[in-house]
Amino acid sequence: xxxxxxxxxxGTGYLGATHAICMAVxxxxxxGVDVDERKIGKLASGEVPFFEPGLPELLAxxxxxxxxxxxxSFEEAGEFGDVHFICVGTPQQPGSDAADLTYVDxxxxxxxxxxxxxxxxxxxxxxxxxxxxxxxxxVHELAPxxxxxxxxxxxxxxxEGFAVDDTMRPDRLVFGVAxxxxxxxxxxxxxxxxxxxxxxxxxxxxxxxxxxxxANSFLATKISYINAMAEVCExxxxxxxxxxxxxxxxxxxxxxxxxxxxGFGGGCLPxxxxxxxxxxEEIGVGQAVSFLREVDDINRRRRARTVDLVREMxxxxxxxxxxxxxxxxxxxxxxxxxxxxxDVARTMxxxxxxxxxxxxxxxxxxxxxxxxxxxxxxxxxxxxDADVVVLLTEWSEFREIEPDALAEVVRHKRIVDGRHALxxxxxxxxxxxxxxxxxx
Ligand code: UDX
Numbered sequence: 001x002x003x004x005x006x007x008x009x010x011g012t013g014y015l016g017a018t019h020a021i022c023m024a025v026x027x028x029x030x031x032g033v034d035v036d037e038r039k040i041g042k043l044a045s046g047e048v049p050f051f052e053p054g055l056p057e058l059l060a061x062x063x064x065x066x067x068x069x070x071x072x073s074f075e076e077a078g079e080f081g082d083v084h085f086i087c088v089g090t091p092q093q094p095g096s097d098a099a100d101l102t103y104v105d106x107x108x109x110x111x112x113x114x115x116x117x118x119x120x121x122x123x124x125x126x127x128x129x130x131x132x133x134x135x136x137x138x139v140h141e142l143a144p145x146x147x148x149x150x151x152x153x154x155x156x157x158x159x160e161g162f163a164v165d166d167t168m169r170p171d172r173l174v175f176g177v178a179x180x181x182x183x184x185x186x187x188x189x190x191x192x193x194x195x196x197x198x199x200x201x202x203x204x205x206x207x208x209x210x211x212x213x214x215a216n217s218f219l220a221t222k223i224s225y226i227n228a229m230a231e232v233c234e235x236x237x238x239x240x241x242x243x244x245x246x247x248x249x250x251x252x253x254x255x256x257x258x259x260x261x262x263g264f265g266g267g268c269l270p271x272x273x274x275x276x277x278x279x280x281e282e283i284g285v286g287q288a289v290s291f292l293r294e295v296d297d298i299n300r301r302r303r304a305r306t307v308d309l310v311r312e313m314x315x316x317x318x319x320x321x322x323x324x325x326x327x328x329x330x331x332x333x334x335x336x337x338x339x340x341x342x343d344v345a346r347t348m349x350x351x352x353x354x355x356x357x358x359x360x361x362x363x364x365x366x367x368x369x370x371x372x373x374x375x376x377x378x379x380x381x382x383x384x385d386a387d388v389v390v391l392l393t394e395w396s397e398f399r400e401i402e403p404d405a406l407a408e409v410v411r412h413k414r415i416v417d418g419r420h421a422l423x424x425x426x427x428x429x430x431x432x433x434x435x436x437x438x439x440x
Contacts, residue, residue: 008081016087022167024068026192032070044070051334078114097274112142120185128279132205155212161332176208216272222257224298230438240438261419263302265329267337318352323386326393327359327366334361341392356382388414394421403430
């Protein structure tokens with residue numbers, strides 16, 4: 001078929017909304033589908049329900065073109081689409097390491113009965129290996145008799161803060177397919193991206209599912225590796241910053257995801273490594289990835305160790321005034337899911353510290369999730385009369401603060417740099433006691 005396929009995107013959360021908007025901007029007719037009427041209402045009226053640079057402008061453009069519409073009707077989705085992307089969330093199950101597949105299953109079950117002509121269903125959600133095979137069975141069982149429906153897997157690697165670029169110009173596309181027809185359909189659905197020369201890997205469904213968790217596990221391992229080295233550095237008075245910089249200059253290792261500090265959080269890396277370890281145990285290869293438990297433990301220790309550093313500096317936390325800079329799990333995001341910054345702030349609060357938190361984008365989300373914490377309106381505001389300032393998320397706004405200007409408002413010139421974001425020499429020269437994990 002030479003004609004461009006019509007696309008539906010099922011699940012209009014972070015991944016789905018971005019995918020739907022970008023695909024419409026690239027020229028496709030797109031229908032965004034979600035069970036959440038509020039979300040659909042917002043998107044249809046031009047509002048992106050989360051923080052992502054560049055996306056609101058593209059949503060406006062896509063809506064104006066008339067190529068992007070939204071609905072809560074799966075019947076309409078089945079009627080409209082040739083290729084259906086499943087983009088719903090797969091969070092961690094409460095009380096377990098396993099991924100919660102309720103939404104993926106529900107999306108496929110709701111869509112399949114309405115697939116009344118030849119269609120391709122493409123999973124993009126991050127799932128335990130084997131899910132695509134199981135979903136194939138469900139699709140075949142529920143699709144109307146006589147219609148040819150296939151399932152494919154196309155994992156998504158987008159990073160928050162770079163979601164538009166990662167979608168429009170990805171490093172690679174992975175197409176997990178069971179037939180040449182499915183491959184041809186996927187190629188048509190990504191034509192403008194392929195025309196940029198984007199490398200494609202054609203593979204089977206299980207491999208495509210695994211690529212995603214393998215990539216995130218590798219990234220998490222790299223971060224925990226350098227943070228493990230920070231623990232060693234601390235024990236011998238060595239310097240993790242110099243060590244990391246030296247490793248980064250070996251281009252076989254590279255400097256990306258080698259930044260030591262408070263470690264990883266967010267909606268993906270922590271839950272993905274746990275779900276992967278859990279799935280590996282289920283299928284009898286737990287030993288192969290048991291190191292991921294260690295990666296998780298190293299990462300959690302970073303949070304405890306940051307609290308220890310504050311305690312050491314102050315000789316105790318109870319009753320001390322603590323400025324916490326940052327709440328989001330990383331800069332340029334308002335996402336507080338599994339955010340190391342808020343974990344540390346809450347622990348210090350629990351130990352009796354008078355903690356006040358500021359974040360340039362995530363303040364509302366933090367307030368809603370943790371009303372027991374106190375918040376302030378700026379980095380300087382929360383630092384008023386502080387016994388210590390603790391940098392927890394490396395927003396550039398914090399990097400740019402002048403040590404002398406900040407000295408005017410604090411009670412004691414003490415700073416803990418949880419992200420190795422500041423120039424230690426500069427702060428020390430201005431008379432500050434500066435401490436960071438893995439440095440003396
Ligand atoms: C990640 C993957 O990068 C992306 O490919 C996947 O699709 C989703 O998960 P994201 O969660 O948006 O993306 O954040 P990312 O930029 O990868 O950062 C993850 C965490 O690692 C953050 O908390 C960040 O602060 C931390 N990190 C990152 C480090 O501690 N050190 C580093 O060197 C890099």
